[in-house]
Amino acid sequence: MHQPVYANRLSGEYHLPWTYLHAIKDYTDMAAHLESVPGAQAVVNFAPILLEQIDDYARQVNAYLKTGAAINDPLLAALGNAVLPVEISQRIGLVGDCLRANKTRLIDRFEDYKRLAEMASWFMSHPEANIYINNQFLVDLIMWYHLAWLGETVRREDERVRRLMHKGGGYTFSDRCCLLKIIGELLSGIIGRYKKLAQDGRIELSMTPYAHPIAPLLIDLASAREAIPDAKMPSLGMYSDGKQRLQWHIDEGIEIFQHYFGFKPVGCWPSEGGISDAAISLFEANGFRWVASGESVIQNSLSHAKQHSHLTGNPGPHRAYTLNQGEMACFFRDDKLSDLVGFTYATWHADDAVANVNHYLNNIATTLKAKAGQHVVSIILDGENAWEHYPENGYYFLSTLYKKLLENPKINLTTFSKCLDVGVPLVSMPHFVAGSWVYGTLSTWIGDSDKNRAWDMLGDAKRAFDVAVESRQLSPEQLSAVQRQLAICEGSDWFWWFGDYNPADTVSDFDHLYRMQLANVYRVIGKQPPEYLSHVFAYGSGKPALGGVMRRGSD
Numbered sequence: 445m446h447q448p449v450y451a452n453r454l455s456g457e458y459h460l461p462w463t464y465l466h467a468i469k470d471y472t473d474m475a476a477h478l479e480s481v482p483g484a485q486a487v488v489n490f491a492p493i494l495l496e497q498i499d500d501y502a503r504q505v506n507a508y509l510k511t512g513a514a515i516n517d518p519l520l521a522a523l524g525n526a527v528l529p530v531e532i533s534q535r536i537g538l539v540g541d542c543l544r545a546n547k548t549r550l551i552d553r554f555e556d557y558k559r560l561a562e563m564a565s566w567f568m569s570h571p572e573a574n575i576y577i578n579n580q581f582l583v584d585l586i587m588w589y590h591l592a593w594l595g596e597t598v599r600r601e602d603e604r605v606r607r608l609m610h611k612g613g614g615y616t617f618s619d620r621c622c623l624l625k626i627i628g629e630l631l632s633g634i635i636g637r638y639k640k641l642a643q644d645g646r647i648e649l650s651m652t653p654y655a656h657p658i659a660p661l662l663i664d665l666a667s668a669r670e671a672i673p674d675a676k677m678p679s680l681g682m683y684s685d686g687k688q689r690l691q692w693h694i695d696e697g698i699e700i701f702q703h704y705f706g707f708k709p710v711g712c713w714p715s716e717g718g719i720s721d722a723a724i725s726l727f728e729a730n731g732f733r734w735v736a737s738g739e740s741v742i743q744n745s746l747s748h749a750k751q752h753s754h755l756t757g758n759p760g761p762h763r764a765y766t767l768n769q770g771e772m773a774c775f776f777r778d779d780k781l782s783d784l785v786g787f788t789y790a791t792w793h794a795d796d797a798v799a800n801v802n803h804y805l806n807n808i809a810t811t812l813k814a815k816a817g818q819h820v821v822s823i824i825l826d827g828e829n830a831w832e833h834y835p836e837n838g839y840y841f842l843s844t845l846y847k848k849l850l851e852n853p854k855i856n857l858t859t860f861s862k863c864l865d866v867g868v869p870l871v872s873m874p875h876f877v878a879g880s881w882v883y884g885t886l887s888t889w890i891g892d893s894d895k896n897r898a899w900d901m902l903g904d905a906k907r908a909f910d911v912a913v914e915s916r917q918l919s920p921e922q923l924s925a926v927q928r929q930l931a932i933c934e935g936s937d938w939f940w941w942f943g944d945y946n947p948a949d950t951v952s953d954f955d956h957l958y959r960m961q962l963a964n965v966y967r968v969i970g971k972q973p974p975e976y977l978s979h980v981f982a983y984g985s986g987k988p989a990l991g992g993v994m995r996r997g998s999d
Contacts (some may be wrong), residue, residue, distance in 0.1 A: 445471060445827035446491030446656050446715075448937035450957065451500075451516070453929065454964050458517040459957055461541075463497045465593045468630045470828035471498075473837055475637040476597035478647060481846040485857045488638055488827065489713040491652040492700035493932070498634055499704070505628035509621070523586050524624045526617055532574050538582060539564045542589040546832045550592040556612040557588035580614065587615045590623055595630075596839040602626060639705050648859035650711035651701045653693035655931040658889050659727075660720035660878045662686040662693075662934065665899065667720045667878035671744060671885040678896040680903035684910060687726065693931060694730050710734070711860055715936045716888070717741070717777065717824070717881035721767060724876060728772035734764075734860045735772065736822060738997050739779040740884025744877040754874045762808065762819040764863065766870040773870055775860055777824040777881050779997030780804075786825045787989060787996065790833040794840035798848045809854040820863055821855075824881065882995045889939035894982040898942050898958065901981075902933055904974065905965045912969035926968040933961050942982040951984030 450460040478484050501520075507513035508524055515521040519541050522528060529535055543564055545551055551561045564585060567574055591599075591609055599605055604622055611619070641647045653659065660667040663686045668675045683689070701709050710733040714723060717737035727735050739761040749755035759765075765774045781804055789797035805821060812819050831838035849857045882888045889895060909930050912918055918926065938961075941954040959981075963973040989996070 445474075445489060445494060446652060447494050447497060448656065448935050448957075449493055449497065449932045449961070451497070452960060452964065453925075453932070454967060456516045458520075459960075460953060461517055461519045463494065464501045464517065464520060464627070464631065466828040467498050467501065467634055468590075468598070468627055469593050469595045469837060470831055471634050472630050473595035473597050473831065473839070473842070474827050475634065475641065476595065477842045477846060478641055479637070480843065481850070482646075483850045483857070484646065484846040485648075485859055485862070487648045487650055487711065487859050488641075489650045489652060489711075490638075490701070491656045491715075492654045492697040493656065493935070495635060495700060495704050498631060502628065502631035502634075505624060505631060509625060509628060519586075519589075520624075520627075522582075523590055523620055523627075528579055528582055532577075535577050535582060536567065536571070536574050539567055539577065539585065542585045543568070545589065545592060549832060549835065549837075554588065554592060554609070556584075557592055560585045560588055560613075583615050583620065584613045587620065587623060590627065594626075596837040598626070598630065600839075635704050642705065648711060648861050649701075649705055649709060650713055650860075651697050651709045652713050652715050653690065654697040654700065655693060655935040656715040656937065657690065657693055657931075657934040658716060658718045658880070658886065658936045658939070659690055659714045659723035660718050661886060661890060662690045663720065663722045663726075665890065667722075668886040668890045670720070670878040672887060672891065675887065675891045676893075676896065678890070678899035678903070680900050683899075683903060684906055687722070689931075689934060690723070690726060691730075692927065693934070694726070696928075696931070698730075711736075713824075716940075718879070718886065718936075719774070719876055720878035721876055723878075724767045724770075724772065724774065728767075728770055732772055733864055734775060736775040736777065736824060736860065738777045738879065738881025738884055740998050741877065741879040741881070742774075742776040744879060744884050745873055745875065748877050749874060752874075759871050760812075762812065762821050763871050764820055764868045765873050765876075767873055767876060769872045773860070773864055773868070774876070775820060775822050775863075777822050777997060779881075781821065782823050782825050783996045783998075785823060786830045789841060790830070790835075790838075794835075794844050797841055798844045801845065802848060802852050805849075805852065805855050818869060820860075820868060822860075881997055883998060888995065889936055892943040894942040894944070895939050897981055898939055901959075901962055901976070905930065905933060905962050908966060908969065908971055912971070918969065922968060926965060929961065929965050929968050933958070933965060941984075943986075944984055945986035946984040947986060948984040951982050952980075955980055955982040 447463045450463060451458045478486060504515045508515050522538055543561060552558050567577060594605060604626060608619060608623060642649045662683060665677060665683055698708060712727055712732045712735050714735055719737045742761050746758055761776045761778060808821055834841055879885050909926060938954055938958040941951055959977045963977045966973040
């Protein structure tokens with residue numbers, strides 16, 4: 445589970461609402477499904493910057509409800525503000541924001557929301573009629589947007605939500621405050637629910653380095669050429685002190701994780717499963733017991749080992765590996781099964797999809813004739829993006845999945861640390877080809893002209909950062925602020941979205957946010973941002989699967 449930083453940390457304002465929306469829908473539902481099946485086991489990974497943002501939203505909502513303090517997210521604030529904007533541009537902006545949802549699963553499912561959305565779409569295409577957007581229409585649209593984004597478990601279990609949905613429209617300020625209170629409760633409870641599941645031994649909690657950077661690229665941009673030898677590289681050449689920056693992300697991530705959960709994690713999902721020999725060595729040096737990556741990474745690495753006569757046979761992806769007989773284990777995603785969950789089963793009946801999962805696992809067990817505790821099948825995917833495409837936010841699929849997996853006598857639903865506790869054997873590898881869970885390469889974050897330009901811009905900011913630090917003129921507060929601001933810019937999501945194969949509106953959002961975050965690095969150290977940060981540099985024109993928020997593990 446991760447989200448980039450959508451907020452301008454200098455002003456505190458959030459520019460996109462996805463953190464709190466996924467929190468009240470997906471992070472809430474995922475916890476509820478695990479809570480409802482006592483024998484369920486899973487690994488839940490949090491990026492530390494996501495934990496910080498969830499906590500920030502919870503504090504803002506609670507402060508608003510107690511004292512009327514401002515909420516720094518325009519869409520969430522509109523839900524609670526007694527007085528809505530009167531400027532036509534602001535009102536039509538809110539209307540457009542309330543259409544940013546899955547049409548089939550979140551809009552058309554609810555007749556009242558569908559009717560409002562049809563009217564909103566008409567207003568968006570007839571700007572001359574915007575003067576007729578009245579307050580009640582805006583209120584009802586904003587209410588239904590948030591009601592639709594609630595988790596399915598919340599919709600089924602909270603009587604207040606059922607009452608609001610049954611009302612259908614004509615919502616009052618009291619109704620809005622009621623829904624905001626529900627949202628505040630959900631946001632405030634999320635971290636504690638996962639902490640309790642971990643304390644009860646139901647899940648294992650793991651972390652990602654602080655701001656979700658691509659570890660191999662921070663250490664050495666040229667690592668992208670291990671999987672794609674002719675990959676085009678940024679002019680930057682090398683990201684200065686990249687290994688030290690990754691160490692900072694690890695240290696800061698552990699500190700944030702401990703603050704929220706009360707213990708040090710032993711497992712790490714490197715951002716996007718990005719690993720290399722250097723990255724693995726650094727994670728192991730920091731005391732992690734395991735990391736995980738994608739199936740194509742281990743297949744590329746096994747092919748390399750065979751070519752150099754370092755290995756006979758093919759142990760396959762369903763084993764635990766280690767680098768040069770080290771102590772830290774590396775697990776690898778089963779791409780086909782994970783992608784079936786991420787992309788295919790959303791269109792199946794839940795019972796058929798779960799039966800197919802069990803059939804797939806039984807075939808693996810039969811084919812491998814596995815000795816108990818020797819083989820591990822890793823199903824790894826986002827904790828938020830897939831379920832928006834399932835009926836009822838994946839309610840029937842997930843609730844059935846955990847129950848049926850527990851009933852399967854051929855498998856043991858478990859966690860990575862418990863695999864190691866029972867002595868899963870480790871296959872030693874002399875070298876891991878640098879890559880990620882996406883295609884086994886790093887091409888999702890480097891190589892495209894826009895991605896490379898983003899790296900060059902980051903390199904400029906890093907040089908300005910270095911000069912400021914070396915001057916020893918920054919106050920402790922400034923140094924801490926610029927460290928964190930630079931870390932935000934080192935996150936993977938900016939580079940994920942740049943490239944013309946992504947949707948234009950999303951690329952535009954992330955282009956704007958990235959330039960804003962880079963500009964803030966300069967502002968924190970008292971320097972004027974470069975002129976080029978005032979200009980758009982990335983454009984999208986594609987229509988990738990599921991809007992580009994997810995990728996398949998292999999082509």
